[in-house]
Amino acid sequence: MSIPNKQLLTWRLFPSTGVSVLLAALLIPIGLFLPGWWGWENGPIENTQVVILIVGAIVSWLAARRNWDDIQMRNLWLWSILVWLLMVGRELSWGRVFFDPVSTGPEGPMFPSVRAVWYGQYVYPALTLIIITTLTGLWRNFNWGNMKEKLCISAVDGILLILAAIASQLIFERNLILILQPYSQVLEEWSELMVYWCMVSMVLVIGFKKENLR
Numbered sequence: 001m002s003i004p005n006k007q008l009l010t011w012r013l014f015p016s017t018g019v020s021v022l023l024a025a026l027l028i029p030i031g032l033f034l035p036g037w038w039g040w041e042n043g044p045i046e047n048t049q050v051v052i053l054i055v056g057a058i059v060s061w062l063a064a065r066r067n068w069d070d071i072q073m074r075n076l077w078l079w080s081i082l083v084w085l086l087m088v089g090r091e092l093s094w095g096r097v098f099f100d101p102v103s104t105g106p107e108g109p110m111f112p113s114v115r116a117v118w119y120g121q122y123v124y125p126a127l128t129l130i131i132i133t134t135l136t137g138l139w140r141n142f143n144w145g146n147m148k149e150k151l152c153i154s155a156v157d158g159i160l161l162i163l164a165a166i167a168s169q170l171i172f173e174r175n176l177i178l179i180l181q182p183y184s185q186v187l188e189e190w191s192e193l194m195v196y197w198c199m200v201s202m203v204l205v206i207g208f209k210k211e212n213l214r
Helices: 015-025 027-033 044-066 071-091 093-098 120-140 144-150 155-172 178-208
Strands: 103-105 108-110
Touching (some): 015 155, 044 071, 044 178, 071 093, 071 144, 071 178, 155 178
């Protein structure tokens, strides 16, 4: 399949995109048949999300090495590693999950608040500094004229990412579908896992498949 250099979207199904489609197809079966504790904080699904995000950081590093001669693209990939690591930190509740739960309820264990842990007072100032620094680094290396020649975005992954984000944050988290309310926690976490995998898949396509699509 030949795609013009300036075409930003491809509908081609890559192996990683196939995984995205599979995760979408499994959403309802997983949500209905997995026990609820799989969706708890620090549960199996959330821990899998962390693994996927770490994979995303590694893939971004490999993409940076692949684009080492292009300073702007290289730096964008390198700065994106911090974005992945920030999401890892968020999924680990900024380290709260490594402490003993303060209680356990129907929705799983409750971990101490950020302010209750010994380093809590430093978390948000550090996050603010990291976010500002990361956004500055991304902005300084953003050049659309250069990027549009380099980018090739998987349309299927992009659509699935948007749908999964809507399902996670606007439907399952708010229990908008009453019949699915007993399964909402697993469905929400699985949808979020889909979002993260679609992001990884898009990085794989952008960072490693562009040459094959021209």
